[in-house]
Amino acid sequence: MIVRDAVAVKGRIQIPLTTESLSADRIAYLDGLIRQARTAAAIFTQFSQEDVDRIVKAMVLTGLEQAQYLARLAVEETRLGVMEDKAIKNMVASEFVYNYVKDKRTVGIIREIPERNLVEMAEPIGVLFSLTPVTNPTSTVLFKCIMAIKTRNAVVFSPHPKAWHCCAEAVRLMYETAVKHGAPEGVFACLESPTLPDNAYLMKHKDVGLIDATGGPGMVKAAYSSGKPALGVGAGNTPVYLEKTADLNTAVVDIIVSKTFDNGTICASEQAVVIDDEIYDDVLKKFADLGAHLCNEKETRLLERTVIDPETGFMQPMAVGQRASDIARFAGLSVKPDTKLLIAPIQGVGREHPLSVEKLFPVLAVYRAKSTAEALKVCVDVNHAGGLGHTAVIFSRNEEIIRKFGEVINAGRIIVNSPGSVGALGAVYNDLVPTFSFGCGTGGGNSTTDNVNIYHYLNIKRVARRTQNHMWFRVPNQIYFNMNAVENLGQFASQSTIIVTNPSLERIGHVDIVRRHICPKTHVHVQVIPDAEPEVKVILQGVEALNFYKADQIIALGGGSVIDAAKIMKLKYESPEADLEYLAAPFLDLRKRVVQYPTEKINRARLIAISTTSGTGSEVTPFAVLIDKERGRKVTLADYSLTPDVAIVDPQFVMSMPKGLTADTGIDCLTHALEAGVSTFASPYTDSSAMQAIRLVFKYLPIAYAHPHDEEARCMMHNAACIAAMAFSNASVGLNHALAHAFGARFGVAHGRANALMLPHVIAYNASVPTKFMPSPYTKGYVADKKYATVADLLGLGGHSVDEKVKNLIAASEQLLDQLEFPRSIAELGISREEFERAVPELVKIACDDPSWRSNPRMPLMTEMAELLWKAYEGRGLAQVVGAAQQRTE
């Protein structure tokens, strides 16, 4: 029978969020319901998993026992749908939902993820305000009650007014069972005579934790507009693609099952079937054979006028949930009495094709598609005509087309080769989570595309324990050191070797020494490059030579610049596509960096680095610096694939180093070690290297400086540089380097010298209580000052407290700098105060952009960087005035 009064089933009405018409008594009533629910929810927090599972099971059994009764009440009251089907829905809402939730943990710890050191815990929401629809009234209530108890929440229900009695009865049955089995009193309540102002008031009530609105778009929009967290699920318009490879018998039966189920009231049911041309006639015949009536053009027009509101373009509420034969009669169509379905052809989608919209009754639009492309486009059109985010169906055996359908259709549920409505409910035809609320995603104005379930009724808390991320200590496979270590070159077989070096080293005979030790019968070519930081042009020339000679071995003989150049030549030789600019992209954590270095190589060449200075340690580091003159910038490359394969640390190549270079490189080495020692990436592995390097520098650098021919001192300083580099290759450096890079580049001061000017000030700075701490998952507490104290102990500097030891270390550093005859202030370099003052803002900016400080133990503020630069300008006397103790007592 036709329901003649206009039920706002999927009302496109705007729900007024106004409470003005509520009387004081009504407000007191509503407040009372919420207070009662709040108390129940509070008491519920004390319940265990076993408590709630026991109650849920009892409720489910009640739901199953009362399924027929509640279905009958619903049909009698709403005059929508089919009693038998509503009973099945009630049973699904009970039994199938129970089957899904019964073993799920919803109290306390609900999931443990040991590999991520994470534990998830459940926190109930408290009070839910729940709207239930007229189309699926009692099943929705059963479903929500079971979910609420499982998650220890209380619910105040506001059923659709046209389904109030059956919903109130369902709530009563669930409530009585729940309380009988121990649930807190007041855990469910059903609003008496609910009105829109009631809903508006409760949607905004301070004690409502979540609105769960299952209903039409108007109600859903009102819920989302309330300012409260909301689960709003709403209308659909399910397109079905019946593709030519489908099993047609299954498809036709499934569509009839689905579209006639509860007279089409489930919003996931099929609305328009797009059928491939080749099978169209066959499919329609099968529909007709199974009891569908195929409308001719005239009947289609009559049907449109009856079931679609010409003003709004939406379905007529009076048709919702009615039988096909009743709808036909009302439209003036002559059909068989047992007609299951009315099928009406459409030629397109949109307002001019009225039946292309959602129809929650057994009227199905069909479209004849000439091609797969056309079929998919029409399905997209239907999907976008009110069904975004909801449900779509495809019948096909063509996996490629199924995949494409899934790709182009925006639906939370894409049902394959099974009925849309019963399929979308979950757990019957597929493994979707059973539900009576379909999330429609942002396309449908919802917050989720999920089948709403218990996890939407919980606040899930993540207990995240501190994770000890893995660290690393990566150095070359082979390091040969001490006098004549170069002899080891002979063990490396090679057909063609290129020696990369610079003119001065060739001139003083170092290249000849190397040549003598290369494996006999090796073709050797010497690539001489300028004695400066490598330029792109130089690299490309080197790569050309490598290709020309088909080199299988590169020997880098020189200081940092030569070794860096060789590293980049090797990279470009092995992987010509490597884009140096791209590879130089900044990163924070090596393991998470965005840019990956190439792993595919067209050539292979062994890189042997022989260092001729005792400072940079480039022979063991994964870094390389390149000057891009065209762009006027420095490109720093960092990746362990750049690390040389073999390092040779032979002091014979540094015996003739001039005094100034000895001092500069020696202090660079000390700065590497000190910064690696307090770095946020420091580890016991890097500490051991850093500490040893510091000890060697303090002992041997003054000797190497004062007595350049002292073989032991040269040897130990050469080792110290390499050892310090192993430390900072893995722990990185810090603020000292960031400031020195900026200052050195701006004023043309050698790197080691620039480091020396900053060093005592940066030690004092890092040893003080930070203004801003640096996030540092690898350290426990702030340890920089203590690590400096350990250095002081290692050097035997004395001192009782950490502060004293830090002061002693600063004093010893200053003494070392004096021994090396370093200028002890920037002013001493002849840089005027005015010039320096003008430069400081830019120096700070450049230092800020320098990645070196990111592993500094203390987060440097820009103002602090400027202060440090000024302290370096002023210079000496630091140990007397700066110290951790002083700052701590301020």
Add this chain to the structure above:
Amino acid sequence: MVVRMAMIVVLLNVNEERVVLDLQEAGGKLDSTQGEVVLDFSSVRRIDSSALQALEEFARIAEEKAVKVALRGVSVDVYKVLKLVRLTRRFSFVN
């Protein structure tokens, strides 16, 4: 000069099995001369709605008679319930 007022502190045990009765009984005996009443909840591991009602009623009577009420030994689970129903503000808590 500071004059210390003599304050009578009454200690009452609340038994989990009979929270409502204990509170009703204690409420009936509340006297405005009592400066403070301490309700010992050490044995109460779980609280239900009738107990909450009784506690709320006790707080009302105490407020009327200007008697301060302290709850002692409240477990964190029960404390959370009191927090959720906004009852904590009506009592002080001692461990």
